[in-house]
Amino acid sequence: MMQTERVLQQVLEWGRSLTGFADEHAVEAARGGQYILRHIHPSLSDTSARTGRDPQDETLIVAFYRELALLFWLDDCNDLGLIAPEQLAAVEQALGQGEPCLLPGFEGCAVLRASLAALAYDRRDYAQLLDDTQRYCAALRAAHAHAAGAERWSYAEYLHNGIDSIAYANVFCCLSLLWGLDMATLRTSPAFCQVLRLISAIGRLQNDLHGRDKDRSASETDNAAILLLQRYPAMPVVEFLNDELAGHTRMLHQVMAEERFPAPWGPLIDAMAAIRTQYYQTSAIRYRSDSAGAGNRTPA
């Protein structure tokens, strides 16, 4: 069996211990994870002399893809109501604290947290991953509440929340934890924090522009384009958001050119910035912009 298949099997198997987990979560996690690892592979190989962490270490890859699958599953738990609200609250509590879930049906949470704690190259990344998880869950909850009409957000507030709900910080932190990318130290640099905000905003804008038609046909309002059009019907929102995306991308390139972040951060940020053209558009399920791929799931 190829490594790719073996890894996917291990993510699927682990996912069975999470109520509401779907094969799609594992498949998209493996696809997304592979996209990222492929782009930073040469750079990760260079740093492995320092860290002793092999880019092709199967244990590390499985842990990475499981964390990505967890993020997809949490997203759908919020948007699609895969589990009951009290279950979700218990899951969030457990994941954010690194403790076993108090309710049955979510044993995978503790399994994943224990393995990440054990695999952490730098223990600070593990503590930060718990914080990032709390922030991600809070942002998903806020976005869901907003979409349900409980709040009326400005564009600024939507984007601020969308920076957390896109979960790029979580992805980077998990990579850093597993392959020793020293993110805990980098996070103390204002320039790195600016890069994190910019690439996350770029991810949010790409995601919303790409998913606009799908979200609209699903009456989903948790999308910058739909939110702006609802508030300002005469506004050319797609043009505005494309300009915003281009602006954020120019600012990102400027900071990246001025600062010198250690490997593999350059290729990693580049890979994330290119996700719209190189990853979304090849998605078979989650990121199809037409409705054909949504046949086996409720659109989110």
Add this chain to the structure above:
Amino acid sequence: MMQTERVLQQVLEWGRSLTGFADEHAVEAARGGQYILRHIHPSLSDTSARTGRDPQDETLIVAFYRELALLFWLDDCNDLGLIAPEQLAAVEQALGQGEPCLLPGFEGCAVLRASLAALAYDRRDYAQLLDDTQRYCAALRAAHAHAAGAERWSYAEYLHNGIDSIAYANVFCCLSLLWGLDMATLRTSPAFCQVLRLISAIGRLQNDLHGRDKDRSASETDNAAILLLQRYPAMPVVEFLNDELAGHTRMLHQVMAEERFPAPWGPLIDAMAAIRTQYYQTSAIRYRSDSAGAGNRTPA
């Protein structure tokens, strides 16, 4: 003579050593500085037991108003071309490095920098003030270049630059330097940096919304409302920017409620957030929104 008049006289007198300096720069500095000091006076009195710095110390007040007057003068040097480009470059270089200006006619720069260096409660604030000055000058230059059509900014880029060009960080840093507000330590906190970004964006949006008519009649394009309207003629820009202002203000209040910053930061941030209603609208010259006040100067 009242202290207010004595202080203003000392700012005016100092300003005579800066080519292009106008009485208005001193008058507006004294008015703005007084507005800020009045709002934080009780809180500054409380901290004076720790710092030994009297809120009514005339030497400190003069230095503060001079720095504010310098910021107004630099703004007009860019917008109104008060001095030649090579003079401005030399001034920026001198102010950003804390060194005497190489060209004659700007002796006030070195006088002010020397007095601030000597008065600094925490030397780190002085180093940071030089950095903030460099950032402010770069933002003014970029805004001027953009207004001249050299670049086509997105709203995100405009606001990012506008956060620096509003110079609130400079104002806070100067206050901290003079009255020991420990800003150098606070700047290492991500929450404080978020507050700085939010209050600066609020200041920029308030400034642009307030000055919209004046800027439009002066064909000034360095204004969010004018930039957006040029790019998206059908967009309800004032409604959008008012919503953005309200959104940033809600986010600011949320961080301020969650974090506990030491005195006098709470009243100080509140005073800055209220500047549109409590300060701009009483301006006799610089911030008049009609054109009557602009009679004695080119509008900026």
